[in-house]
Amino acid sequence: MPPRIILDSTQFALTIDRLCHQLIENHDDFSNSALIGIQPRGIYLSERLHSRLKTIIKGASILHGKLDVAFYRDDFRRGEKPISANVMDMDFLVEGKKIVLIDDVLYTGRTVRAALDALLDFGRPKKVELLVLIDRRFSRQLPIQPEYVGKTVDSVKSERVSVGWMEEEGEDKVVLFNAKQNV
Amino acid sequence: MSQLSVEHLLGIKYLTVEDINLIFDTADNFKKILARPIKRVPSLRDVTIANLFFEDSTRTRISFELAEKRLSADVVNFSASSSSVAKGETLIDTVNNILAMKVDMIVMRHPSPGAALFLSKHVNANIINGGDGTHEHPTQGLLDAYSIREELKKVEGKKVIIVGDIMHSRVALSNIFCLQKLGAEVMLCGPPTLMPKYIETLGVKVEFNLKKALAWCDVANILRIQLERQETKFFPSVREYMLFYGVNKPLLDSLDKKITIMHPGPINRGIEITSEVADSDQSIILRQVENGVAIRMAVLYLLAGKKGKV
Numbered sequence: 001m002p003p004r005i006i007l008d009s010t011q012f013a014l015t016i017d018r019l020c021h022q023l024i025e026n027h028d029d030f031s032n033s034a035l036i037g038i039q040p041r042g043i044y045l046s047e048r049l050h051s052r053l054k055t056i057i058k059g060a061s062i063l064h065g066k067l068d069v070a071f072y073r074d075d076f077r078r079g080e081k082p083i084s085a086n087v088m089d090m091d092f093l094v095e096g097k098k099i100v101l102i103d104d105v106l107y108t109g110r111t112v113r114a115a116l117d118a119l120l121d122f123g124r125p126k127k128v129e130l131l132v133l134i135d136r137r138f139s140r141q142l143p144i145q146p147e148y149v150g151k152t153v154d155s156v157k158s159e160r161v162s163v164g165w166m167e168e169e170g171e172d173k174v175v176l177f178n179a180k181q182n183v
Numbered sequence: 184m185s186q187l188s189v190e191h192l193l194g195i196k197y198l199t200v201e202d203i204n205l206i207f208d209t210a211d212n213f214k215k216i217l218a219r220p221i222k223r224v225p226s227l228r229d230v231t232i233a234n235l236f237f238e239d240s241t242r243t244r245i246s247f248e249l250a251e252k253r254l255s256a257d258v259v260n261f262s263a264s265s266s267s268v269a270k271g272e273t274l275i276d277t278v279n280n281i282l283a284m285k286v287d288m289i290v291m292r293h294p295s296p297g298a299a300l301f302l303s304k305h306v307n308a309n310i311i312n313g314g315d316g317t318h319e320h321p322t323q324g325l326l327d328a329y330s331i332r333e334e335l336k337k338v339e340g341k342k343v344i345i346v347g348d349i350m351h352s353r354v355a356l357s358n359i360f361c362l363q364k365l366g367a368e369v370m371l372c373g374p375p376t377l378m379p380k381y382i383e384t385l386g387v388k389v390e391f392n393l394k395k396a397l398a399w400c401d402v403a404n405i406l407r408i409q410l411e412r413q414e415t416k417f418f419p420s421v422r423e424y425m426l427f428y429g430v431n432k433p434l435l436d437s438l439d440k441k442i443t444i445m446h447p448g449p450i451n452r453g454i455e456i457t458s459e460v461a462d463s464d465q466s467i468i469l470r471q472v473e474n475g476v477a478i479r480m481a482v483l484y485l486l487a488g489k490k491g492k493v
Binding site: 122 | 186
């Protein structure tokens with residue numbers, strides 16, 4: 001099966017806009033909320049949402065953090081390759097705040113589990129929600145479900161979902177392909 | 184790639200430049216964690232580490248133990264003075280007995296040069312050298328270079344002098360290897376009796392006049408006079424050493440620049456360095472200690488995580 005485009009750049013922009021408005025519905029002006037992108041790939045989505053939200057809600061200052069979960073993963077010493085760390089950029093405490101955890105693809109749920117652990121080291125949030133661009137449902141290994149979903153995808157284990165970003169790959173798009181193919 | 188080329192940290196001479204930079208970058212992450220209210224991460228929660236200290240230590244031992252605890256490892260401590268070593272047990276037997284109790288990593292300080300290398304060939308655990316005799320003290324070398332990088336933004340092209348008892352110093356050797364790999368120039372300064380013969384073959388400069396050496400450098404790493412390692416007297420008196428090789432404020436003020444002062448500790452105040460200098464704003468001695476924990480966390484994390492062990 002050839003690689004299948006799940007979201008092209010037009011659909012991609014629409015999805016980002018819709019997610020922003022869903023967030024505004026629940027968080028008003030974000031005065032007691034914070035967006036937290038999960039390193040490494042979730043931060044592109046959180047940055048995009050952050051800048052889009054600031055243009056929608058004029059003059060809003062929205063807390064934005066980047067959470068690195070490398071030291072909290074449960075597969076340390078279990079994989080073939082070591083887990084390397086990324087930059088942690090959290091200059092605020094989450095105590096009492098409504099937190100939106102943001103990642104590009106939700107698959108097994110283990111990264112989100114690690115992120116919840118990492119988050120607790122910055123205080124006790126009032127509430128934690130999960131936002132993902134792509135939800136690969138039926139592949140969860142932990143009881144974790146997102147509140148906000150860009151697009152739900154049914155896929156099997158041998159398939160991969162690749163999210164490309166304008167800033168990194170030169171184009172916003174989401175592609176589903178077979179793991180054996182090179183994209 | 185994001186993994187170390189070695190299984191053990193035996194000395195800086197076995198590391199590549201990529202290894203050193205990977206350790207530094209990982210230490211940056213841990214330094215941020217150490218600045219948080221909650222300073223602990225769960226990475227090494229299924230790893231057991233034994234700290235074997237066959238020689239006295241305060242800083243290194245506490246630094247390693249804190250690093251281990253902040254990575255959530257289980258820690259056992261051992262010191263030779265209160266163990267079966269006093270009853271004549273060999274090093275391999277001692278370590279294998281400890282490993283039989285399911286220990287994954289060993290941090291060892293030992294008075295014999297090469298003890299860590301020897302151990303790594305005979306037992307099945309990651310070995311971290313916490314100082315082997317007068318040979319190497321790799322984590323100290325790493326944290327010194329890391330502190331220079333932090334203070335002066337980079338190590339490459341910087342001029343560093345190491346002052347004092349070069350012959351008995353494992354810190355000097357690890358510093359020379361680490362700084363040279365990172366592209367710094369190294370000069371050694373000390374009494375001729377404490378300067379090993381043929382040390383120039385390592386590519387370092389040697390200067391016997393402290394003032395000339397200080398005028399040349401950007402950073403001065405001042406070593407402790409190791410009175411306990413000197414069976415014969417290498418200089419006539421401590422007072423004479425202080426007069427010729429002690430770093431003091433008037434000497435530093437006579438330079439036309441402000442150099443960075445480092446010391447691996449413990450300080451003999453008033454001998455190799457005066458209190459005025461050690462406590463001045465050009466001294467980064469306590470920052471070195473602070474960085475030591477982050478560097479050791481990085482080394483432990485990278486060695487433990489090298490590949491599937493469980």
